[in-house]
Amino acid sequence: MGDSQYSFSLTTFSPSGKLVQIEHALTAVGSGQTSLGIKASNGVVIATEKKLPSILVDETSVQKIQILTPNIGVVYSGMGPDSRVLVRKSRKQAEQYNLLYKEPIPVTQLVRETAAVMQEFTQSGGVRPFGVSLLVAGYDDKGPQLYQFFHFRHCICSAACLKNDDDVACRYTDDMELEDAIHTAILTLKEGFEGQISGKNIEIGVIEADRTVLTAAQIEDYLQEVE
């Protein structure tokens, strides 16, 4: 097929109008671990599987959900190292905004700037696109918000699952409360989970009006409730 001849250079379009490298990057995301986010009426939940390479790894030292500002958190699917680079850049942009305006950055602005960074890497020379898809959850004046990144495209969403959208969609209701959202998130993760789900191999982040909570051992309690 004509496409494969164009699949090695990022900055060349294929005859069918695609940038094949980006498609490959999305495949890298697709083969990553599941992560999902749900926007509730009073907060946002993001959650992810945390499969460690070996049982000898201390799971508390691995953090897939990261905080960008005190009221914005992010989770990824795909290549961990790539996401760390994006987290660093986003944190810096958020702080620069704060330095200039002495105000916390609105979620939309941070998302826009991070998306611009991701786009740069699809149009420059000598670089490759990020092999991650991000879910950014935040709370600001406009209330709780959830954004999903398809590379440089970002769209606001109420619930998103980076692997199987249908599971989340069928359980989602518009006026969900935060507690229900957490339970839904755990149930959805359970669906695709291989092996026994426990507080040690999933990570959940909760963003509410006045704080960001990264529950760790508290996950066990929620798991009990779900059972």
Added chain:
Amino acid sequence: MVGKNCFAIASDRRLGVQLQTIATDFQRIFKIHDKLFLGLSGLGSDAQTLHQRLVFRHKLYQLREERDMKPETFASLVSAMLYEKRFGPYFVQPVIAGLGEDDKPFICTMDSIGAKELAKDFVVAGTASESLYGACESMFKPDMDHEELFETISQALVSSIDRDCLSGWGGHVYIVTPTEVTERILKGRMD
């Protein structure tokens, strides 16, 4: 000057180079948006340039964030911009006045390199600032409504300007309430 759910900002109208008067209708107070006004005293060309740059930044902010800047945010922006030129400053002293969240009045002033000074009652700047401090201090009362505020700020302005040889040719007063903006020209000693 701050009133009850309103504020007033006023300036004189003289533009001069030491003793020579160049203009008697110089605009020193600029509107950034309906609830935010900026007064710039000091060097005329720096005042105009800084105003243009701030309007530029504000317009971009409006396009990106789809809302007007809050006065506190704007003050931080002005302060940052002035400090950028720390070793070659703009020779201006800004006075910022606006209605913030819930239409709460906000005023502040800065020196020419961006040291913010917030106040709850009044702020002054310019060649007649010492007179203005005295006049405002004695005439100010908290929680004035917009009519009374207009009288007070006009009296304070005119009495201070008349005593200062580098200020004069009348005054320009803006009274801003959550619903409307009133602009009035004062006649003082026309010299």
